[in-house]
Amino acid sequence: MPSIEDLAVVGDLQTAALVDAEGAVDWLCLPRFDSPACFAALLDTPDAGRWSLAPVDGGRCTSRRYLGDTLVLETEWALAGGTVRVVDLMPLRGRYPDVVRIVEGVSGEVAMRGELTVRFDYGRVVPWVRRRGGRLQALAGPDALWLSTAAPLEGRDRSTVSEFTVRAGDRVPFVLTWTPGHDDAPPEVDAERALAETLAGWQEWVDGGERVGGRWADAVTRSLITLRALTHAPTGGIVAAATTSLPEQPGGPRNWDYRYSWLRDSTYTLQALLAAGHTDEAAAWRRWLLRAVAGDPADLQIMYAVDGTRRLPELELDWLAGWEGSTPVRTGNGAAGQLQLDVVGEVLDALHLARAAGLGAHDDAWDLQCAMLDHLEGQWRRPDAGLWEQRGEPRHFVHSKVMAWVAFDRMVRGAREHGLPGPVEHWERVRDTIHAEVMEKGLHEGRLAQSYGSAELDAALLLVPRVGFLPPDHPVVVATVEAVERELTRDGLVLRYRPESSGDGLPGAEGVFLACSFWLVDALHGVGRRDDAVALFERLLGCASDLGLLSEEWDTDGHRQLGNTPQAFSHFGLVVSAVQLAEGRHDRSDAPVGAARAGGARLP
Structure with a gap:
């Protein structure tokens, strides 16, 4: 094996x-x-x-x-x-x-x-x-x-x-x-002709974008090719990984099917593609996103099949022994039906980014977005399963509340910056109410907490400056970054959360999460610790295979990859971090990444 x-x-x-x-x-x-x-x-x-x-x-x-x-x-x-x-x-x-x-x-x-x-x-x-x-x-x-x-x-x-x-x-x-x-027998394929055409097709796609990432341009290009490989071209959907049930914990039960498209990936997808000038693919992803979320906002899911299929029943394949004995092997994903409040914020953030990048300033889906926001207004005070799709009791996750703030903020800005209709003053009041509640209930000893009333940490808190909830040099952000470094790292790389705080009832621990480690790169860069950010980024490049591929997690004891592969979330993070470090920027999620593009703030 x-x-x-x-x-x-x-x-x-x-x-x-x-x-x-x-x-x-x-x-x-x-x-x-x-x-x-x-x-x-x-x-x-x-x-x-x-x-x-x-x-x-x-x-x-x-x-x-x-x-x-x-x-x-x-x-x-x-x-x-x-x-x-x-x-x-x-x-x-x-x-x-x-x-x-x-x-x-x-x-x-x-x-x-x-x-x-x-x-x-x-x-x-x-x-x-x-x-x-x-x-x-x-x-x-x-x-x-x-x-x-x-x-x-x-x-x-x-x-x-x-x-x-x-x-x-x-x-x-x-x-x-x-x-x-x-069907009858397919036409014969000339292998040599297929080789020549495939080489030319990939090179043409790469040449159609921009070479970005400075001294890390080769790693960025390989990541973009990998993301393209995870794209379902007929629909524009991008799967999270090509595999199912490669474990987060060897020999354990944390084995999930990642062959679907998560709405949560949407902003990172757009930023990574736009950073290298792949606007056609970014536009195709935006169209997929709009098709997926169309309909009653109450029916919004966190993930869909690449063709937009919603029913993804989770099954266990008991005749397969699993990778290194990691069972059960699963197909489908039961998390598709969870309440995860952050997803609306991710979707509206992505669509605002698309407008900022010129992919659709005149937005014919604005009515749908308004309906999604109306639905969120009635939901945001509820506990949910959170970013990590935890299968324990719902909680008031701080990241979920922050993303609810993002949803209202982006709609306010969409109305004001693009002349789109809506009750802007009301949206502003709700936005400000969410912000005040998070700052009142979501802090522990001067830094952000995983959930209301908790002392636990969550790597998703590193995204707070990225989405603009607080500026990167805010004392709460600085304290949160320092706490993550101190309490939520293993061998310098970042855990999603401490396993004992997950509430999912699953035994054992998992590896460090590569995407979260890229988030720490961005956060360190944002607070002005560029040398530390570069050192961590280059350490993460060392977790890639000899072919430049990243899975979901890294085993710091065994010095090997864990989880489904190749992992889109890891490669999105690599592209965004590399471009920001190379260009000396700390770009927010609602701004196209890159010095030549609008938005973002150049660091001193």
């Missing part, structure tokens, strides 16, 4: 495959990010589905890299008898999703072995495999996979094995295509 940092991602802007450092595709859901996996070895054994393609004597690769600023992966083995390379990609999708793997002989002579084990429905369904028209078809119910290659194929123990030898200059392609089970 691979370590999480050993996983590389390739994708076609509708789903993604994870490839380990030994040349195996251990995870792939088809045809969409949240479809059932046909390769689920990542959460069990190879018999749950895997496609390995590597030297017979290979083991772990000698080196690997992405080709330039693309999502095309090269994995290389330098062996005693020669050197061989496997090139992995998913072409930008036509009618069907394809996985293309090309074995390239670099020098000498190398014996290769491929083993294709298809198991539909997360390892549960063994397909009927047969030859059809020169290709291999694996068929079961609604799913079919078609394998095309000139290499020899042989069925063994419910898998398809390919054994062959490559010499310098040889190129042996394999193409795996998914179709609905009832």
Whole structure:
């Protein structure tokens, strides 16, 4: 079973495959990010589905890299008898999703072995495999996979094995295509043409933006490519991660499905994309956001499927053993139905940012936003589940109240700055009431607390200056930042909260949360501690894999990644922090990040 940092991602802007450092595709859901996996070895054994393609004597690769600023992966083995390379990609999708793997002989002579084990429905369904028209078809119910290659194929123990030898200059392609089970054979794919077009397509996308991030520009570009890889192009939705049930606590129960789009990510998404000039993708995300939240504000959810589906029932797959025995393996997400008051603030903050960036100053969805604010006015005094989707008793989380303030503040500014209609004076009074209540009930010994009446801390409090609730140099902010450093860090990186304060009843602890650590970078920068911010940022870059990928969390004891991967929230944080540090700014969430854009305050 691979370590999480050993996983590389390739994708076609509708789903993604994870490839380990030994040349195996251990995870792939088809045809969409949240479809059932046909390769689920990542959460069990190879018999749950895997496609390995590597030297017979290979083991772990000698080196690997992405080709330039693309999502095309090269994995290389330098062996005693020669050197061989496997090139992995998913072409930008036509009618069907394809996985293309090309074995390239670099020098000498190398014996290769491929083993294709298809198991539909997360390892549960063994397909009927047969030859059809020169290709291999694996068929079961609604799913079919078609394998095309000139290499020899042989069925063994419910898998398809390919054994062959490559010499310098040889190129042996394999193409795996998914179709609905009832469809005819898909068109043949020219692997070399697909490689050339995929390289060109990714490079064109990168070149269509701006290179930002100063000395960290390479890390920023890789993060933006990763975020693009997590985008569902037909709808504009971005999933939180490509996986489910990679644990926050190895061997424990904190295993969740992140293959959905969280509204909470909306402002970070827009800021990260706009920072690099990817306005088309930012506009597509905004359109997804508006479609997702359309309807009765009382029905607003914290997350949706990439097509806007609301029903995401949480199920446990008890036939899978889990990554390093971490069970249960889950699909769906029960947190979708929680009351989380901060989400309205996140949505209205994002839509205000979109107006400020010129993505829609004349807002035809203003009526919907007014309805959302009216609904929040009747809800904001209630306790909720909070940012971290805690499954214990609801509480009056300070971050939730702050984001309710954000919702009213952004609507006031939308009306005043863009001439949009609304009861502005009333909204101002509610906004000021929320602010006063937080400052009265949400403090403990001169700094912010996790919830009313609590002495506990919460990393979400680091976002208070980012959203403009208090200025970054306010004494309460400074005291909160210092308290987080003192009480909520492990080996210098930030925990979301102390596990004993979660109230979720789950045993054990989790790793440090990478996004929260980027929030501390921004907060340190905001209070004028630039050197400390830079040092922490560069420490966080060291948590990335050799390919520049970040998961959700970091295990400070085991020095390894934890949680679902690649994690959009971590990469959003990297982009925003890098750009602000590089340009000497501390930008609020309602201002496009970057020196050349409106808003933000340059630091001395």
